[in-house]
Amino acid sequence: MLLIFIYKYLDFSISIVNYCFRQELPYFHIILPIGISFFTFQQIAYLSDCYTKKHLASSEGFLNYCCFICFFPQLIAGPIVHHKDLIPQFYSIQNQIIRWKNIHYALLFFVIGLSKKLLIADNLSPLVSYCFDSDIKLTFLEALFGSLCYTFQLYFDFSGYSDMAIGSALFFNIKLPHNFFSPYKALSIRDFWRRWHITLSIWLRDYIYIPLGGNRKGKFRTYANLFITFLIGGIWHGASITFIIWGIMHGLALILHRIWNEKNAFKLPAFFAWLLTFSFVNFAWIIFRAKELNDITNFFKALTFQRSFNFSKPFIQTIIEPIPLYPEKALLIISVLFLIIFTKNSQQLQNKFKTCRFTVYCAILAVLCILKLLHPENTQEFIYFQF
Template sequence: MLFNSYEFIFLFLPLTILGYFFLNHQGWKGAAKAWLVVASLFFYSWWNVIYLPLILFSMLFNYIIGSSLAKLSSSPNPTRRLLLIAGISGDLVLLGYFKYADFFIGNINLLFSTHFSLLRLTLPLAISFFTFQQIAYLVDAYQAKAQEYDWLNYALFVSFFPHLIAGPIVHHREMMPQFASPENKSWNYENVSRGLFLFFTGLFKKVVIADTLAGWASFGFDQASSLSLLEAWMVSLSYTFQIYFDFSGYSDMALGAALMFNIRLPINFNSPYKARNIQEFWRRWHMTLSRFLRNYLYIPLGGNRHGEAKLYRNLIITFLLGGLWHGAAWTFVFWGFLHGLALVIHRLWQKTGLRMNQVLAWLVCFNFVNFSWVFFRAQSWPEALKVIKGMLGFSGIVLPAGLAGKLGFLAPAGVLFGEFTLQSPARAALLLAVSLALVLFWRNSMELEKDFTPGLRQAVWVGAMALVAILSLTGISEFLYFNF
């Protein structure tokens, strides 16, 4: 089920909230948790019920391993370490089979001219997210930072629908004490108001801004045979802002929906396009994934503890695997490599002691992110190179025909005047300019929520956003991170 669907907004969400608080009000605490678990699994199954046994198996497997790690806290370290390795290995095997089997088979066929048949598996919804969340839980259980002996509590921790599909990736200690708190079991009007504000802010970002930009991005990447300079930049920027408003919109909706249950999920998105270097970008973009990669991959690899050369190696490996986590394609791996390399260059630049003008620093960072998104979005290498060639001017420069009278002197330099293949270029340019202004100069939704005070003016504002967003639900589209 999608957050941006009539079924979710008008039926599932209100009924789930009312049922949860009604059961708690009656004193049926266990039934309230069970209601939320069943509702969350129903939410998950709406997409394809055939994968319900898969997530249930994954949850049960990790619950058994995690509770065993907690019970064996006094056992010799090798015993617990072997159990942890078995648990993580089981998770990675499950993820690898469904997400990467065909990728590896295809590459083996390419390298060795073999003809192994592809499995053509459908990627189970949210498998990357619930796998990473449970790996983090196992490590936390091993380090005695988390323990859970109640199956219903564990099922709620994994399946809670606001974060289930695309994050944030939550630690057990961040969420479950909130469910245990007696004061959180009662209806809280302020939290509901704040939750509605976040939810409809996110819905507006998704359906009004991101889905509009998606049309230009899809045309440029998937349909156009070539792109002139301006068209290529409009296409790349359309995707750059599409993924920003799509993912930040989802994050807002996830945090808003959880807050209506009196649960605060960790912030996952903090104005990343304001970053003035790539390290800052990753402290602001998909913050819980960055935290996971740092704590459970980069630091175990050695982090920065064994000299500069190994630090750079660890950065590259971390982001290569981070790219692969996003998708089973070499374009994703290359995208990860670019970001790992950028972090290495950033570290080397810091060692020189030189300082860059802040505006120039932002421009360099933003344009690097924009260029690298091309490989993230492209379905193939030729598709990515088509856009990059256009952005570099290798596919020609075309200006609107109406400018021929004033800029005709540029014709000898190879500038053409005519119609764009991209539809409504003026509208695209206007929306891109508005998007840039919003991400740079407008306070983000987390900052706005901190200062949010329920009242008539706020109700009118939220109601107007909700009305515009709901009226824009003409075609339901998935969130981009649902594919990962």
């Protein structure tokens, strides 16, 4: 694990030198396992707890430990599971019998997650790739739609994997923690991080923020701890300047939000609080997705009306004309925004799993997923496989 962090640090340092001094220093092209950041964090938590002698009762037994680090549903892209929550389930007698209720829930969770991935995230992929991976100067509408599509793609892709992981684990009577709770409904940046990638937020809090002192050593130290925590959160995603900027942005936003609350400033109306939070998160995702700083500049110029407003001819020829049902594609973006704001998430829908009507809906989604798999034109791997 130490070697992994050394590798990320060296790779990031080289990227900084290449950018600042325009030097082409060689990168470390080392092939790393898929999802290495996720099980690395779980191992850090395990070793830290062993060192501090916390939760030792749940970590006994070499076989249980092996099951903990190799449990496949959450191994590649989370949720990041704590050993005290997972290992006791392995030797629970109640989990060693077939429980049809869990199998029912498992199927429904798996279908919902698969639907998020195949029917929504993958259908947004072509527009995202055009806006982020091409060298064309974007117009305002292209940058706006491209950023929104990536914001939605990332959520449905990642939360879809989490739902599938929860469903897969339930087949074995193992309950994994929920990782998302309607994050794009958040009314503040602090609320967003209580809803987005919840297990990562908890890990950063318990193993970085609190050990640094948390909010127990004065205001300045609290702000510094927040900044360091999210700087590390950015580095965790990869050795790239864009990830570092993304982490710094969220760290500074949380500091400003804390100062705002401490000054007892006026409270924004719910709609404006949501719009401000969503706009910030959406712009931060642009930096997160960008491969280079020039890509960020491209989006910034387009979104600040330094370019033309309407769709360009290359966009129409590349994206619109090849798709005979493009109005339906545009309608998909509007429908996704409606789903995010006005519908319940997987965790809230769990209370409705008992109804036959909801089971029928999931069966229809399963059929649609099968049809999509028969014609996998835009099928993509999960985004978080790269971390």
